[in-house]
Amino acid sequence: MQPEVFVLGGYQTDFSRNWTKERKHFAALMRESVLGALDATGVDPRAVEVAHVGNFAAELYCRQGHLGAFFVEVDPVFSGLPTGRHEAACASGSIALLAASAEIEAGRYGLACVVGIEQMKTVSAAEGGDFLGTAAWYELEAKGIEFPFPKLFGRLGDEYDRRYGLRDEHLARISAINYENARLNPNAQTRTWYMNERHALCRTDDNAQVGGRIRISDCSQVTDGAVAVFLASRAVAERHARERGVAVESLPRILGWGHHTARLAFADKVAESRDDRYVLPHVRSTITDAFRRAGVADVSGIDAIETHDCFTTSEYMAIDHFGLTAPGESWKAVEEGVIALGGKCPINPSGGLIGAGHPVGATGVRQLLDAHRQVTGTAGDYQVDGARRVATLNIGGSGTTSVSFVVGC
Amino acid sequence: MTTPEAHTAQRARSLLEARPIRHVVVLGANGTMGYGSGALFTTAVPRVTFLARTREKAAEGLAAAQRAVRSPTVADRVKVGSYEELEAAVADADLVFEAVTEDLALKRGFFERVDAARSEDALVATVTSGLSIEALVEGRSESFRRHFAGLHFFNPPSVIVGTELVGCRDTAPEVLDFLEAFGARRLGRAMVRVADRPGFAGNRIGFKVLNECAQLVPEHGVVLVERLVGPYTGRALTPLATIDLVGWDIHRAIVDNIHALAPDEAHASLALPPWMRALLEAGTLGNKSGKGFFRRDGKTKLALDPGTGDYRPVAEAKLPELGFIDTISALHRVGRYREALAAFASAPGEPARLARRVVAGYLAYALHRVGEVTETLAGIDDIMGFGFNWAPPGALVDLLGAPVARRLVEEAGLAMPRLLANANGGPTRLHHRSLAGVGKYFVAG
Numbered sequence: 001m002q003p004e005v006f007v008l009g010g011y012q013t014d015f016s017r018n019w020t021k022e023r024k025h026f027a028a029l030m031r032e033s034v035l036g037a038l039d040a041t042g043v044d045p046r047a048v049e050v051a052h053v054g055n056f057a058a059e060l061y062c063r064q065g066h067l068g069a070f071f072v073e074v075d076p077v078f079s080g081l082p083t084g085r086h087e088a089a090c091a092s093g094s095i096a097l098l099a100a101s102a103e104i105e106a107g108r109y110g111l112a113c114v115v116g117i118e119q120m121k122t123v124s125a126a127e128g129g130d131f132l133g134t135a136a137w138y139e140l141e142a143k144g145i146e147f148p149f150p151k152l153f154g155r156l157g158d159e160y161d162r163r164y165g166l167r168d169e170h171l172a173r174i175s176a177i178n179y180e181n182a183r184l185n186p187n188a189q190t191r192t193w194y195m196n197e198r199h200a201l202c203r204t205d206d207n208a209q210v211g212g213r214i215r216i217s218d219c220s221q222v223t224d225g226a227v228a229v230f231l232a233s234r235a236v237a238e239r240h241a242r243e244r245g246v247a248v249e250s251l252p253r254i255l256g257w258g259h260h261t262a263r264l265a266f267a268d269k270v271a272e273s274r275d276d277r278y279v280l281p282h283v284r285s286t287i288t289d290a291f292r293r294a295g296v297a298d299v300s301g302i303d304a305i306e307t308h309d310c311f312t313t314s315e316y317m318a319i320d321h322f323g324l325t326a327p328g329e330s331w332k333a334v335e336e337g338v339i340a341l342g343g344k345c346p347i348n349p350s351g352g353l354i355g356a357g358h359p360v361g362a363t364g365v366r367q368l369l370d371a372h373r374q375v376t377g378t379a380g381d382y383q384v385d386g387a388r389r390v391a392t393l394n395i396g397g398s399g400t401t402s403v404s405f406v407v408g409c
Numbered sequence: 410m411t412t413p414e415a416h417t418a419q420r421a422r423s424l425l426e427a428r429p430i431r432h433v434v435v436l437g438a439n440g441t442m443g444y445g446s447g448a449l450f451t452t453a454v455p456r457v458t459f460l461a462r463t464r465e466k467a468a469e470g471l472a473a474a475q476r477a478v479r480s481p482t483v484a485d486r487v488k489v490g491s492y493e494e495l496e497a498a499v500a501d502a503d504l505v506f507e508a509v510t511e512d513l514a515l516k517r518g519f520f521e522r523v524d525a526a527r528s529e530d531a532l533v534a535t536v537t538s539g540l541s542i543e544a545l546v547e548g549r550s551e552s553f554r555r556h557f558a559g560l561h562f563f564n565p566p567s568v569i570v571g572t573e574l575v576g577c578r579d580t581a582p583e584v585l586d587f588l589e590a591f592g593a594r595r596l597g598r599a600m601v602r603v604a605d606r607p608g609f610a611g612n613r614i615g616f617k618v619l620n621e622c623a624q625l626v627p628e629h630g631v632v633l634v635e636r637l638v639g640p641y642t643g644r645a646l647t648p649l650a651t652i653d654l655v656g657w658d659i660h661r662a663i664v665d666n667i668h669a670l671a672p673d674e675a676h677a678s679l680a681l682p683p684w685m686r687a688l689l690e691a692g693t694l695g696n697k698s699g700k701g702f703f704r705r706d707g708k709t710k711l712a713l714d715p716g717t718g719d720y721r722p723v724a725e726a727k728l729p730e731l732g733f734i735d736t737i738s739a740l741h742r743v744g745r746y747r748e749a750l751a752a753f754a755s756a757p758g759e760p761a762r763l764a765r766r767v768v769a770g771y772l773a774y775a776l777h778r779v780g781e782v783t784e785t786l787a788g789i790d791d792i793m794g795f796g797f798n799w800a801p802p803g804a805l806v807d808l809l810g811a812p813v814a815r816r817l818v819e820e821a822g823l824a825m826p827r828l829l830a831n832a833n834g835g836p837t838r839l840h841h842r843s844l845a846g847v848g849k850y851f852v853a854g
Contacts, residue, residue, distance in 0.1 A: 032846065206480055
């Protein structure tokens with residue numbers, strides 16, 4: 001039997017905070033997430049055997065590398081713990097999760113802490129946009145370009161438009177749903193912001209264009225945040241369950257995972273998929289791999305999705321790639337209310353990257369924690385009733401590195 | 410799986426479904442609180458009517474609301490009108506929200522008209538921050554009183570989520586439950602139930618501390634007081650800059666009201682300094698008049714000398730040795746808040762003692778108010794956290810540890826609050842929320 005990886009829970013920092021305004025080092029951000037996760041789960045810090053940190057670009061934002069070592073700074077009992085840092089642009093958090101779960105499956109360790117972290121408000125929007133450009137092929141796609149990523153994901157929209165047709169109204173609805181859901185999430189960055197579908201359709205400077213068809217309302221946020229979760233082997237999970245007087249089967253597991261990397265430059269990806277029904281076929285394979293490993297036939301076995309809506313176009317892409325519609329027909333799921341809270345398969349009940357926020361290296365871990373909250377019925381106001389299996393999709397670059405998890409009991 | 414979270418969410422959902430809010434009428438929609446709250450209502454309510462003295466004034470309120478949230482779409486849900494249209498608008502309203510000038514007679518006049526025009530089931534709320542809720546409903550019908558409450562948003566409502574909910578004696582429990590759910594789940598507010606006492610909970614406690622800081626200015630100077638009670642003590646904004654921001658006139662109205670109507674163990678701390686009253690009368694109103702405790706001369710920040718009324722460059726102020734603030738800030742910077750507070754509690758020297766006196770005064774005053782302004786410490790902690798962005802008193806006690814907090818209160822020569830006297834210093838905590846996120850209140854430096 002395939003070894004299992006259990007998710008014991010974790011902690012997310014309030015994504016609305018600006019840690020630069022608080023004059024804090026990311027050491028404080030990491031410390032809060034780890035201590036918060038210990039507090040939330042009741043895990044004994046002395047029981048932690050290994051730690052993995054997902055982070056994209058602390059060297060650029062904070063002029064500090066070697067993030068794994070900062071985990072040890074959290075508590076004296078962590079001195080000597082094996083730790084490391086993982087980077088795959090916006091998918092960094094999921095890559096850290098994959099590394100930790102692989103070690104648990106291999107039997108090397110029984111209890112791992114995975115932290116996703118990014119402090120981004122240390123620099124101006126323009127400078128930060130340039131840093132994010134290093135997640136693309138910088139010299140070819142980002143150097144000297146203001147806000148390269150909105151432009152790349154604007155081109156994703158253009159590609160959909162060319163192949164299948166795409167209407168701004170559907171992107172605006174996607175944006176509005178994410179903001180509406182975020183209002184229900186006490187850790188969401190935009191929970192108090194003024195936003196609605198009509199505003200997302202504004203074509204004035206109140207909703208300025210930032211790259212091709214991408215406007216402010218189509219974008220995820222610049223966010224400071226960290227999320228820590230604990231992954232455990234069956235033996236550790238059984239002990240954890242026993243101590244709490246619950247059945248180990250009631251604890252969520254990572255049921256399946258998928259992971260693929262496509263060519264880096266967006267033009268090369270699109271050229272490769274010219275004859276494919278899916279615009280980003282490696283994203284599709286990532287999802288179907290996760291489904292297959294989880295023993296889920298298709299998306300009808302999934303109760304909710306936390307996807308990578310770095311822009312509305314990426315969520316539009318995720319809808320058909322998850323199989324909620326035929327390729328090119330994502331608009332149908334938008335119109336029919338499938339993806340809204342209360343719909344057949346809500347997408348981003350947390351608010352996603354647009355509503356909850358997008359601290360780059362933390363996002364994959366945040367998605368996994370939200371999946372855990374959904375399947376344990378602890379998501380509060382953004383709970384999807386009766387959620388048993390939740391899928392995530394975390395993407396680095398312009399659809400380059402993709403990771404998907406299926407979480408359930 | 411039924412969890413406590415799911416249960417609370419379910420109850421709120423059924424309350425909200427039972428009473429749809431389709432139309433809100435805002436009275437005084439041209440004022441800061443009127444248009445700010447009005448914009449907030451448009452996020453959750455399909456129709457909002459902005460009323461003011463004239464239609465033009467109401468339209469100005471709408472324009473200000475659009476600027477405040479930077480969206481022209483506010484107008485999609487808003488109609489404007491003058492008070493001549495009050496009866497017609499109110500007849501069709503599910504909620505009437507009053508935000509006219511803070512004047513008892515004026516507000517009562519409006520409520521008389523609302524009483525006559527409203528439907529039997531319509532809710533009525535006031536945004537008052539100072540007037541007695543009981544006094545406002547005097548002479549009103551039973552139905553009006555059953556459906557009436559104070560809904561005290563903090564300024565600006567688009568940014569600050571802490572909100573006080575105050576019933577009068579006759580307010581139906583169902584109405585308070587509904588407004589709590591509506592505020593929390595539809596408007597994204599942190600709702601706190603408070604008693605109908607002068608200044609309610611937040612201003613009562615907050616302005617006592619602010620006024621005490623103002624009282625310290627003649628002896629210690631503006632710059633030193635700001636440094637000592639700075640962001641490292643658990644607040645986003647320093648106290649005297651806060652008074653400048655809210656306005657000296659507003660500060661006077663709040664502390665005069667509390668001082669006159671709520672004599673308590675800290676009565677003297679609520680007396681407005683006479684020199685502030687004199688400067689106020691000569692036109693010093695804080696930021697809105699261009700001068701308060703601080704003033705700007707080009708790029709130079711100047712601080713008030715209360716003795717002469719002159720301003721001197723902040724950079725030139727002579728300060729004592731304040732190395733302990735740097736030590737504490739360095740600990741905050743890496744998220745070691747407990748150690749930071751331990752360093753605060755043990756820092757030697759007169760300046761540190763003065764800072765501890767103010768913080769102990771905050772803790773003691775807040776803890777003494779439990780049972781008077783809120784039922785439990787949870788409400789006080791929430792309004793200080795979500796309304797003032799100050800470290801909640803209960804969280805401060807927990808971070809310091811009860812024995813240390815008691816020592817601070819004793820050293821300040823203050824009466825010991827029962828809650829603190831009984832705290833065992835063990836695992837029992839005073840603050841009702843997880844302490845994991847409490848670092849957000851502490852700014853390094």
